[in-house]
Amino acid sequence: MEFTIRAANVDDCKDIERMIMELAECEKAIDEVKITKRDLEQDGFSKNPFFHGIIVEVPERHKTKEGHTKVGYALYFFSYSSFKGRAVFMEDLYVMPEFRGKGIGKALMSKVAQLGLAAGCQQLNFTVLDWNKPSLDFYFSQGCTDITAEKGYHYMCCKGEALEHLAQP
Amino acid sequence: MSSVNCHLFCLSVYYYRFHKEDCKDVARMIMELAVFEKMPDQAKISHEELERDGFCQNPFFECLVAEVSDEHRSKDGHTVVGYGLYYYTYSTWKGRSVYLEDLYVMPEFRGNGIGKGLMCKVAKVKKQCVRLQLAVLDWNSPARDFYAAKGAQDLTDSEGWHFIRFDGLSLDNLVKDAPKD
Numbered sequence: 001m002e003f004t005i006r007a008a009n010v011d012d013c014k015d016i017e018r019m020i021m022e023l024a025e026c027e028k029a030i031d032e033v034k035i036t037k038r039d040l041e042q043d044g045f046s047k048n049p050f051f052h053g054i055i056v057e058v059p060e061r062h063k064t065k066e067g068h069t070k071v072g073y074a075l076y077f078f079s080y081s082s083f084k085g086r087a088v089f090m091e092d093l094y095v096m097p098e099f100r101g102k103g104i105g106k107a108l109m110s111k112v113a114q115l116g117l118a119a120g121c122q123q124l125n126f127t128v129l130d131w132n133k134p135s136l137d138f139y140f141s142q143g144c145t146d147i148t149a150e151k152g153y154h155y156m157c158c159k160g161e162a163l164e165h166l167a168q169p
Numbered sequence: 170m171s172s173v174n175c176h177l178f179c180l181s182v183y184y185y186r187f188h189k190e191d192c193k194d195v196a197r198m199i200m201e202l203a204v205f206e207k208m209p210d211q212a213k214i215s216h217e218e219l220e221r222d223g224f225c226q227n228p229f230f231e232c233l234v235a236e237v238s239d240e241h242r243s244k245d246g247h248t249v250v251g252y253g254l255y256y257y258t259y260s261t262w263k264g265r266s267v268y269l270e271d272l273y274v275m276p277e278f279r280g281n282g283i284g285k286g287l288m289c290k291v292a293k294v295k296k297q298c299v300r301l302q303l304a305v306l307d308w309n310s311p312a313r314d315f316y317a318a319k320g321a322q323d324l325t326d327s328e329g330w331h332f333i334r335f336d337g338l339s340l341d342n343l344v345k346d347a348p349k350d
Contacts, residue, residue, distance in 0.1 A: 020261045033262045043265060048227060051259040080230040080256050082199045082271045083212045084336070086222060092261050110347035113335060117344050123336040124343070130329035143339035148331035152307035154323050155330045158292070159263075159300040162320025166301070167292040 001062060001102045005111050008053030008073065013040040015070040016053060023094040027129065051077045051091065054111055056104050064098065071099045074108040078119065087123040088116030105138065127155060180241055180281050184290050187232040187252070189224055192216040194249035195232060202273045206306060230256040230270065233290050235283050243275060250278045253287035260300065267291065269303040284315065304332065 008016065017037045024033045043050040056072035063069045072095035079089040090112050095104045113124050128135050140146075147153050158166060187195060196216040203212035222229040235251035242248045251274035258266045269291055274283045292301055303321070305312045313323075324330045335343055 024262060029262070035261055035264055039264055043259065050257055050265055075259070075261055077257075077259055078227075078229055079258065079268065080222065080254070080270055082214060082254050083203060083208070085214055085218050086229055089258065091259055106346065110343050110345075113340055113343040114347035117340065122340075123334055124340055125332065125334050127330045128333055130331055139333055142335070143342055144333050144335050145339070146331050147334050148325055153304040153332050154307055154313075154325040155332060156303050156305055156316055156321040157300055157324050158302075158316075158319060158321045163292060163299075163301055166289055166319055 001058065001099070001104075003056050003058050003071070003099075003102075003104055003107075005054055005056050005107060008044070008055045010041050010045040012053065012055050012070065012073075013037045013044070015055070015068065016040055016073055016075070018068075019070075019073055019094050019096070020092065022096065023092060026094075027132075051075050052115075054108060054115075056095065056099075056108060058099070064096065068096070071096045072104050072108060074112050076112050076116070078116075078121070079125065081123060084122045086119065086121045087125055088112060088119070088121045090124060090126040093126070106142070109142070180237060180278075182250075182281070182283055182286060183236045184233055184286060185236070187223070187234045189220050191232075191234050191249060192219040192223070194247065195219055195234065195252050195254070197247075198249075198252055198273050198275070199271065201275065202271060206309075230254055231294070233287055233294075235274070235278075235287055237278070243277060247275070250275045251283045251287055253291045255291050255294075257298070258302065263299045265298045266300040266302055267294070267298045269301060272303070285319070288319065 014037055017040060021033060024030045044053060053073055053075045055070050057069050058071055060069060074090060075092040076088055076090045079087045081087050093105060093108055116124055193216045196214060196219055199214060200212050203209050223232060233253045234249050236249050239248055243250060253269060254271040255267055255269045258268045260266050272284060272287055305316060
């Protein structure tokens with residue numbers, strides 16, 4: 001299937017928001033999503049953006065039954081490894097179900113890797129849920145390493161009251 | 170009390186955002202942390218890279234350092250005795266977040282609240298961030314206990330999140346398959 005990948009712009013935020021909700025539904029966490037289209041516009045397209053995005057588009061003749069031609073996205077930001085230096089973190093990778101199995105996910109991930117390498121990054125990192133077998137199989141088939149399983153890194157999070165308490169002088 | 174305990178009892182610590190000239194100390198402590206994490210061969214960063222990446226137009230990270238007065242310097246003569254290295258991330262569910270990449274205090278200065286002090290300062294620099302995230306090695310019980318005591322949740326244990334990485338050859342191979350512009 002024909003598709004193109006390009007950098008996201010502020011006008012894509014409505015579709016990115018739609019696909020974020022679809023992805024959250026896949027991950028059984030629709031109630032967790034607090035982000036709005038306005039947050040995405042402010043945080044992704046201001047002077048010092050918190051993230052960057054790439055969008056997959058298909059031609060009109062392949063649009064979904066709801067009329068969407070933007071059918072996938074990846075959202076990433078630059079991070080840092082104190083051991084190795086510049087790194088890129090892929091926060092989201094999503095392709096609408098009816099467009100899967102056509103190499104679009106792989107193309108998105110490769111594009112993030114390419115953009116990362118161009119920026120001098122040594123690593124592409126992301127997280128995946130251990131029960132998400134299709135994703136795990138896909139990532140392992142591309143040659144990645146599960147550094148939680150191999151090295152024992154656990155992902156920790158401080159939020160809400162705990163974060164407020166921590167920030168007390 | 171021994172002379173060492175008395176020495177540390179009067180310790181005052183100065184926390185500040187690092188300057189370029191602190192990068193040598195930060196690089197030193199990164200290596201000490203790598204040795205502690207049993208990965209001494211993994212730490213390849215130089216102080217020049219830290220200077221470049223921490224002070225460019227869109228810095229890749231920020232860093233807070235903890236300094237003691239000259240009278241309390243380490244046995245090797247260092248007054249910069251701890252650091253917290255962090256950067257801003259994004260959750261498409263929750264929004265702006267901060268990631269604490271490293272938190273380190275030289276062993277002889279532990280037990281004085283410096284780790285907590287650094288972590289609190291990072292939590293405060295939050296720029297409307299809703300989360301503070303980090304990674305900890307599963308065998309590092311003191312660190313796990315420290316973070317749990319601060320209210321951190323282990324999302325690997327509770328929700329099954331795993332860190333995945335492409336680097337070296339696997340990253341090069343991935344790039345080869347990138348669509349042409």
